[in-house]
Amino acid sequence: MDDLIRQHILPSLKNDALDELGDSARLNVASNSLCFTTDSYVVKPLFFNGGDIGKLAVCGTVNDLAVAGSKPVALALSLIIEDGFEIELLDKILANIGETARQSNVDIVTGDTKTVESGAADRIFINTAGIGVRLAGVDLGFDKIAVGDKIMINGTIGDHGMTIISQREELKFQSQLKSDCASLTGLICELLENTSGIKFMRDPTRGGLAATLNEIARSTALSVEIRETDIPVRPAVQAAADMLGFDVLTIANEGKFVAVVSPESTDDCLKICRNHPLGKEAKIIGEVVETRDVPLVEIETRIGGKRIVQMPYGRELPRIC
Amino acid sequence: MLDRINKAQRDIDAACEILGRQINIMEVCGTHTVSIFRNGIRSILPSNLKLLSGPGCPVCVTGQGYIDAVLQLADRDDCLIATYGDMIRVPGKDGSLEIKQAKANIKIVLSSEDALQLAKDNPDKTVVFVAVGFETTAPATSVVVKEAAAGSVENFCILSGHKLVVPAMRALLSEKNHNINAFLCPGHVSAIIGYGAFAEIVEDFSRPCVVAGFEPVQIIEGLCEICRQLSAGKAELKSMYFAVVTEKGNIAAQQIIDECFEPVDGYWRGLGEIQKSTLKLKDKYAQFDAFRRFSISEEPSEEIKGCRCGEVLCGLIEPPECGLFGRDCTPQEPVGPCMVSSEGACAAWFKYGREKRRKL
Structure with a gap:
């Protein structure tokens, strides 16, 4: 598992908070007015024209934060991987997660990885959670x-x-x-x-x-x-x-x-x-x-x-x- | 396009004003029903012109006895049931295919070819294709029956519930209390059987029969043609679906139906038994006939209590007049078949109709 995290996950998602690999990410947020959301992604097929489950997992959560009137500042990423899932595909998904997070100007600061026995998941499930700082003067509802x-x-x-x-x-x-x-x-x-x-x-x-x-x-x-x-x-x-x-x-x-x-x-x-x-x-x-x-x-x-x-x-x- | 629609609308208004009385036009095609609702066509028609959704949705007209026969086969461990998606939720006296789906021997297919392939992929099971639909789907069923015969795919058979449209239209007009002034004839079916097939309705019952396509402008122009005829006191046969429908139809498709099937008396929901209205496999294909292979029959079955799908299908009531509509019978928990299929009149009313009794 350590190899998986160090060799495959960290390089794609690189940032200071994540690189510490602590039990929790410590964040410095310039506001006490926050938005917080989570969503799980189980799309089939995993790769589709215009994106993949990784890109979707980042976009879905940052978009939920944005439409609530906040600017995303940090994401958590959890992977549930079925035993036998191809590592090349995982790399591809992680690369898209990293790229989409960079484009969204948000870091993936914490996460979790579980592998489950064959049949207990359908290849890969992803959960992301996100924190956003509410934009000053914006009050939607x-x-x-x-x-x-x-x-x-x-x-x-x-x-x-x-x-x-x-x-x-x-x-x-x-x-x-x-x-x-x-x-x-x-x-x-x-x-x-x-x-x-x-x-x-x-x-x-x-x-x-x-x-x-x-x-x-x-x-x-x-x-x-x-x-x-x-x-x-x-x-x-x-x-x-x-x-x-x-x-x-x-x-x-x-x-x-x-x-x-x-x-x-x-x-x-x-x-x-x-x-x-x-x-x-x-x-x-x-x-x-x-x-x-x-x-x-x-x-x-x-x-x-x-x-x-x-x-x-x-x-x-x-x-x- | 809007110019054509506006012109047709003006002509409909003028004709209906001349007529002065209530006019009922029945469509006998589920795709027409959905297009009429989805495009809000009813909302732009004059108040004395009413559209009735007749027996045009294959799921809706299939008799309860047929559903029960399918469910009986689904209980067998040696069978795989291959069905079009909208059949699986129709309730029978003992659950539905959806409820039985837990047994994993029910597969949704998009075509008859998929069903035959399922048989080839599962040689240790008998695949039963739930063959429903009008003349539009019957040719595709015929093709796979012939393929199965030629390739000796012995573990394949069909449970034919295929129905013919014209006998149903005759049956509706033969009822004493019917209220149908004209038919908007189905575009897909007509592409197969040709618009000439409706000549007998015009001749024997003096009702205008106009074939139309599915675009809103085509439907409105079809209705306009009917109104024009009615206001002139005429009943004529006409196709407005020029690009697709000919007088004689698709001869090759008719031939392959004739080669495999013969019309026999059959049960329709709401309409009861109609002479020579259902397609049965000919004797030479008897081994592919699930009714004969498993010695089962379509027993006349009790209709569901309180369900008025039969009257809806005959154009005698509108869905909200049924006591179950929108309360006990919804698309999520359908009681009658007209609520199950997305092309059913009740489902279309529920989804698109502005109706206070609908549960929101």
């Missing part, structure tokens, strides 16, 4: 959301989920799909530091845009209206979703955030997004409205019709024809 606020997204939806599903199903056009897996800390911090109208943010991962918007409706008792024609979707993603019978609104994203923005600051927010590589296709896709009978998310379809967007439920099953 459902309670800030008001009627008239705009819903903004920083780009196309469904890319990650459809890439994974297509690779699992071995669809022929899988090479045209690429996960959007990315660390959003840079863009989100820039937005929060330079504008004042952002009320709430969330990354629409599992359950996609549909889940995030329904959480907003449920938690605020307000309703949300979005416009299908304004929601950016890549044609290949739409085609894959149509073919398998999935609603792209419910498909997971790993490099997107939804922001609820006051009407007067939408222009500033869009401008900042569109000047950033991860926000070039940012759009206002709808707004928060009064509730008529029960809080709902409604979509105006591309033909001008209306339907509701449900909180995703159950697992979707491939259909007959």
Whole structure:
């Protein structure tokens, strides 16, 4: 185990706090107002177009910190490895973890490694936990959301989920799909530091845009209206979703955030997004409205019709024809 | 595209105003049902034009007796059940395939070819392919039956629940209390059987039959054509799905169905037994017929208590009128098959319909 840590893990993740290999990492943080989160990653396949489980494990956690209005400062990394897992693949995953952490300007300061007998895990499971320092003057929350606020997204939806599903199903056009897996800390911090109208943010991962918007409706008792024609979707993603019978609104994203923005600051927010590589296709896709009978998310379809967007439920099953 | 939609919408409004009375148009294709809901088409139609979701979802129309036959085979240790995904959650009198999945002899397949491959990969088991669907999936089943016969894959068989659309449409119109003014005919099925197959409906029952594709503009233009006919007092056969559907259909696909199957009387949920509506393997392929191989039959079975899927499928009620809808019957815990399949009318109402009785 010591060899594994010294020869494979430390070189990829190198930083002073980790190199000590103490029982706990000692941190000097310039604030006592923190965010703290954790998430576990069990993705299959481990490597996919646009990323791998390692990149995902860093992005997922730093994005959760960022959308809560904080700047990530430290991560913990735990690996649960099935006996017999190829060391070359582990090196590749660790290299991506190190690279993504560097890009996100965050150190992996502590961690743990367990190997379990064959069959007790599916190749490799990863857990990351992260601490972020809350940005001064930023206070996000459902309670800030008001009627008239705009819903903004920083780009196309469904890319990650459809890439994974297509690779699992071995669809022929899988090479045209690429996960959007990315660390959003840079863009989100820039937005929060330079504008004042952002009320709430969330990354629409599992359950996609549909889940995030329904959480907003449920938690605020307000309703949300979005416009299908304004929601950016890549044609290949739409085609894959149509073919398998999935609603792209419910498909997971790993490099997107939804922001609820006051009407007067939408222009500033869009401008900042569109000047950033991860926000070039940012759009206002709808707004928060009064509730008529029960809080709902409604979509105006591309033909001008209306339907509701449900909180995703159950697992979707491939259909007959 | 919006220009075409707007024009069709204006024409529908005008025709419905002339008609003045309630008009019911039934679609008999699950993909139409989903597209209609997903695109919010109902919300832009005039109030006296109602769309009914008929028996167009393969999972929904499959009889309870067939489900029970599948479950009976799933209990056998010598069988592997290969099924399309949306069949596994349909409840029978003794659980569902999903509940039995713990036994690990139930495999979800995406095609009939996958089922045949499963048989080749598991020579010590008999693979039973749960062959359901309309004329759209029957050719693919025929292909693997022929392949199994040619390659002597003796551990492969199918449990045919394949159904034919036109006999069901006839059965619906033969009911005394039906309320169907016209049919929006299925695009996929028509690609196989040809739009000419619906001529008998137009001739015998004087109901407009219009074939449409699945894009919203195609559906709306199909509805527009129906409204135009009804307001002019006409009933005509027409295909609006020009790129895909011909009058005679896909002859090669029809031939391979004919070679392997013969139409026999069969049970439909809600509609009961319909003459020559179900496909049975011909005698020369008897060894690949799971009904005959295991000496089982599709016993008429009790319908589920309180479930009104049958009336939904006949267009007699809308899903929220069922007492179970949204309360005791949800997509997570479905009671009836129309809530199981994503193409079922109840599932579509639950997912996309603005309905207060829906449990949020």
